[in-house]
Amino acid sequence: MAKDGDASGLMAGKRGLILGVANNRSIAYGIAKAARAHGAEVALTYQGEALKKRVAPLAAELGGHVVGHCDVTEPASLDAVFAETERLFGRLDFLVHAIAFSNKDELDGRYVDTTADNFSKTMFISCYSFTAIAQRAEKLMTNGGSLLTLTYYGAEKWMPHYNVMGVAKAALEASVRYLAADLGPKNIRVNAISAGPIKTLAASGIGDFRYILKWNELNSPLRRTVSTDEVGDAGVYLLSDLSRGVTGEVHHVDAGYHIVGMKHPDAPDLALVRE
Numbered sequence: 001m002a003k004d005g006d007a008s009g010l011m012a013g014k015r016g017l018i019l020g021v022a023n024n025r026s027i028a029y030g031i032a033k034a035a036r037a038h039g040a041e042v043a044l045t046y047q048g049e050a051l052k053k054r055v056a057p058l059a060a061e062l063g064g065h066v067v068g069h070c071d072v073t074e075p076a077s078l079d080a081v082f083a084e085t086e087r088l089f090g091r092l093d094f095l096v097h098a099i100a101f102s103n104k105d106e107l108d109g110r111y112v113d114t115t116a117d118n119f120s121k122t123m124f125i126s127c128y129s130f131t132a133i134a135q136r137a138e139k140l141m142t143n144g145g146s147l148l149t150l151t152y153y154g155a156e157k158w159m160p161h162y163n164v165m166g167v168a169k170a171a172l173e174a175s176v177r178y179l180a181a182d183l184g185p186k187n188i189r190v191n192a193i194s195a196g197p198i199k200t201l202a203a204s205g206i207g208d209f210r211y212i213l214k215w216n217e218l219n220s221p222l223r224r225t226v227s228t229d230e231v232g233d234a235g236v237y238l239l240s241d242l243s244r245g246v247t248g249e250v251h252h253v254d255a256g257y258h259i260v261g262m263k264h265p266d267a268p269d270l271a272l273v274r275e
């Protein structure tokens with residue numbers, strides 16, 4: 001991440017709303033920090049009172065703002081957050097959607113066992129919410145803008161235990177393309193970062209996550225996993241004018257893992273250790 005002292009000013013004068021910070025390990029926080037380091041002014045939301053206590057100090061640390069409780073299953077909370085953002089900023093230049101949810105029980109075992117209820121809930125929170133948010137952001141992006149969401153390789157290929165979340169991420173990636181086409185004439189760009197596995201609160205719900213992390217570390221071209229700071233720096237590219245010619249894109253920040261076809265012969269065999 002660029003330090004305060006060597007900030008590029010790439011995002012100076014840009015105002016952004018960042019949804020999905022739960023704590024200082026959140027990918028959204030990595031992006032918020034990087035955007036701030038490059039001169040952006042940021043506003044954060046929190047999901048429920050318990051997370052407010054964690055998000056408020058992080059916003060203060062960034063010289064940013066907290067614009068309220070946001071639960072995407074409560075449309076009134078989204079309306080209130082956008083009203084507060086308009087009051088604070090007037091217009092919006094960028095938005096980060098780093099929100100996903102599925103019942104933990106179904107992030108283990110087989111996809112074929114997914115229930116209708118959790119399928120709908122996962123799709124709504126992890127996919128539709130980006131469209132619901134884009135509808136509201138469009139109205140505030142009067143001078144063009146950049147929308148960014150977070151996805152994972154489990155959208156493209158089968159991954160153990162990712163299950164219905166993989167299906168929701170595939171739909172989210174498709175919605176990036178449809179939103180990009182709809183909003184392009186207003187110079188609003190829509191992109192996704194496909195991040196490699198990172199140990200966050202959300203990821204801890206995925207079965208055998210430590211094994212997945214280790215597998216990526218041993219088999220990615222860079223022979224390591226990625227950090228939230230690295231996702232943040234790539235986020236600055238997609239949120240700033242550096243990427244002004246880019247929309248509808250899914251950009252992998254995964255130490256190159258997505259180009260790999262099979263286990264590297266030099267990588268050791270991994271024993272699966274379950275806690």
Ligand SMILES: NC(=O)c1ccc[n+]([C@@H]2O[C@H](COP(=O)([O-])OP(=O)(O)OC[C@H]3O[C@@H](n4cnc5c(N)ncnc54)[C@H](O)[C@@H]3O)[C@@H](O)[C@H]2O)c1
Pocket residue numbers: 019020021022023025026027028046047051070071072073097098099100101125150151152153194195196197198199200201202203
């Ligand atoms: N951690 C990884 O390995 C990884 C890899 C690729 C993509 N992602 C994606 O990155 C995004 C951020 O996740 P993270 O890993 O930083 O975990 P995280 O737990 O820090 O963030 C998830 C966020 O989703 C929010 N959320 C869940 N349900 C919500 C709802 N109904 N309304 C509003 N907010 C809700 C939570 O409050 C939390 O802030 C997610 O879309 C996730 O799928 C994560």
